Amino acid sequence: METFRLIIGPDDNATALQLGARAVVLFTFGILCIRIAGRRTFAQYAPLDIVVALIACSNISRVMTGKAAFFPALGATLVLVILHRLLGHAALRWGLLSWLVKARPIKIIEDGKVDEQALRRAELSREDMLEAIRLEQVERPEDVAAASVEGSGKVSVVPKKKR
Secondary structure (H helix, E strand, O other): OHHHHHHHOOOOOOOHHHHHHHHHHHHHHHHHHHHHHOOHHHHOOOHHHHHHHHHHHHHHHHHHOOOOOHHHHHHHHHHHHHHHHHHHHHHHHOHHHHHHHOOOOEEEEEOOEEOHHHHHHOOOOHHHHHHHHHHOOOOOHHHEEEEEEOOOOOEEEEEOOOO
16 A cells, blocks of 8 residues: 555645546546446436536545545545445436436427427427428428427437438
């Protein structure tokens, strides 16, 4: 343990080389946390996932710069990531918990009609909605069977069938 402490330096006054060693250790630790948390944490960006990612990154950053004690901060980050993973599994089994921690899709277009109130609820401008449907190769809202702002923030579009 003394050798490790010599490599990473003291928590309040590490040298540039020791901060570099911390960066390597923390990079490896970050990859480990991502593997434990699973792909969902950083792929779909649900609100809970974003919060966990921000806190984990903040903790790791503070350790890297010596603003937080090395092992206690790593321990707290690991507990957070494991708690997130357990909460994700629990949300799969219990609907009420899932409803509390996951974002729900908001339907913004149905059968070519734009729901302006839903756009406001989704905090999406008309211009952003038009861009989203163009990215799905649909020119006008009238050509959309359904469009929703998903929990991840992405707009999914189902074009009307061509006759």
